[in-house]
Amino acid sequence: MSGLIVDSPEAKQLFTRASGLDGTGGDERLKRIMQRITTDLCRTVEEFDVTPTEFWTAVGYLTRLGQANEAGLLVAGAGVEHFLDLLVDEKERQAGLAGGTPRTIEGPLWLADAPLSKGEARLDQDPEQGTVLFMEGQVCDADGTPIPGAIVDVWHANTKGGYSHFDPSQSPYNLRRRIETDDQGRYRFRSILPAGYGCPPDGPTQELLNHLGRHGQRPAHVHFFVEAPGHRKLTTQINIAGDKFLHDDFAFATRDGLIPEVVRHDDPAEITQRGLNEPFVTIKFDFAMNREAENLPEAVVVREHAKAA
Ligand code: MBD
Numbered sequence: 558m559s560g561l562i563v564d565s566p567e568a569k570q571l572f573t574r575a576s577g578l579d580g581t582g583g584d585e586r587l588k589r590i591m592q593r594i595t596t597d598l599c600r601t602v603e604e605f606d607v608t609p610t611e612f613w614t615a616v617g618y619l620t621r622l623g624q625a626n627e628a629g630l631l632v633a634g635a636g637v638e639h640f641l642d643l644l645v646d647e648k649e650r651q652a653g654l655a656g657g658t659p660r661t662i663e664g665p666l667w668l669a670d671a672p673l674s675k676g677e678a679r680l681d682q683d684p685e686q687g688t689v690l691f692m693e694g695q696v697c698d699a700d701g702t703p704i705p706g707a708i709v710d711v712w713h714a715n716t717k718g719g720y721s722h723f724d725p726s727q728s729p730y731n732l733r734r735r736i737e738t739d740d741q742g743r744y745r746f747r748s749i750l751p752a753g754y755g756c757p758p759d760g761p762t763q764e765l766l767n768h769l770g771r772h773g774q775r776p777a778h779v780h781f782f783v784e785a786p787g788h789r790k791l792t793t794q795i796n797i798a799g800d801k802f803l804h805d806d807f808a809f810a811t812r813d814g815l816i817p818e819v820v821r822h823d824d825p826a827e828i829t830q831r832g833l834n835e836p837f838v839t840i841k842f843d844f845a846m847n848r849e850a851e852n853l854p855e856a857v858v859v860r861e862h863a864k865a866a
C-alpha cells in the first residue's frame with residue numbers, strides 16, 4: 558500500500574463505480590479509460606496537495622477554455638498534439654513505412670471546403686502589403702512516381718498572423734485553397750508570406766502559458782493536407798526559414814525536412830516578368846506520400862472543425 562487515500566479500497570471502489578465499471582451498460586474501453594483518468598487526476602491532487610480553491614480554479618479555467626473555443630489551441634501548446642504525431646510515427650516505423658514527407662500537427666484552424674482548382678491557385682484575395690510568395694512542387698509516391706489528381710489542401714495566416722474565418726476581418730476562405738495536382742503530379746500557387754501566429758493575448762491558453770513562463774508564438778508556417786487514392790493522408794506544414802521562432806514553436810511542430818529554402822528574387826527583369834513591382838520569394842517543396850497498408854493507425858483523423866458560415 559502506498560498509504561495514499563487514492564489507493565484506499567474506498568477510493569478505488571469510488572472510481573470503479575464512477576466510471577461505470579460495476580455495471581454492464583456502456584462502453585468497456587471508455588470505462589477503463591475514465592477510471593484511469595479519474596484515478597490519475599485524484600492522485601495528482603493528493604500528491605501535490607492541491608487545495609480545493611486551486612482545484613475549482615482549474616475547473617473554472619477549463620470552462621472558460623471551452624467557452625473561448627481554445628481547447629484545440631491548448632492541446633497544441635501543451636505538446637499533446639505533437640505527442641500524437643510521435644505515436645503514429647512509431648507505429649508507421651514498426652510497420653516498415655519510411656521515407657515519406659514528415660507529418661506534423663494539423664492545429665485548430667483548418668476549414669473544410671476551400672475553393673478547389675486544377676494545377677494552380679491564387680490564395681490571397683484580400684489586399685495586403687505582403688511579400689509575394691510563389692510555391693510549387695510535385696506530389697509523388699514513395700518510389701518517386703508522380704501522383705496526378707492528388708488534392709493539396711493549403712491554408713495559412715495573413716501578414717498579421719490571422720486565419721480567415723477565425724479572423725473576421727478577412728474575407729471567407731482568404732489564404733485557403735484546394736489544388737488538384739496536374740497530369741505530372743504538380744501543384745503551384747501564388748500567395749503572400751504569412752507572419753507567425755500568436756495565441757490570443759487575453760485568452761485562456763495564453764493565460765496558462767504565462768503561468769508556465771512560456772510564450773504562445775508560432776513561427777511563420779503553411780499548412781497542408783495532401784490526399785491521393787491508395788495513399789495515406791498527409792498532414793503537415795512547412796516553416797518559413799529565418800523566423801525568430803523557427804525552433805521555438807509553442808506548438809512544437811517544426812521538424813527536419815519541413816524547412817524549405819525561401820529564395821528571394823530581386824532582379825528587376827524577373828520582377829517585371831512576374832508582373833510585379835517588388836521583390837518576391839519562391840519555395841519549392843515536393844510531397845512524398847506513403848502507400849496505405851494494413852495494420853496502420855488511421856491517417857484520416859476525425860475531429861471537430863469550425864463550420865464556414
Ligand atoms: C496555428 O496556426 C497553428 O498552426 C497551431 C498548431 C496552433 C495555433 C495556431
Ligand code: FE
Nearest residue numbers: 664666754780
Ligand atoms: Fe497554423
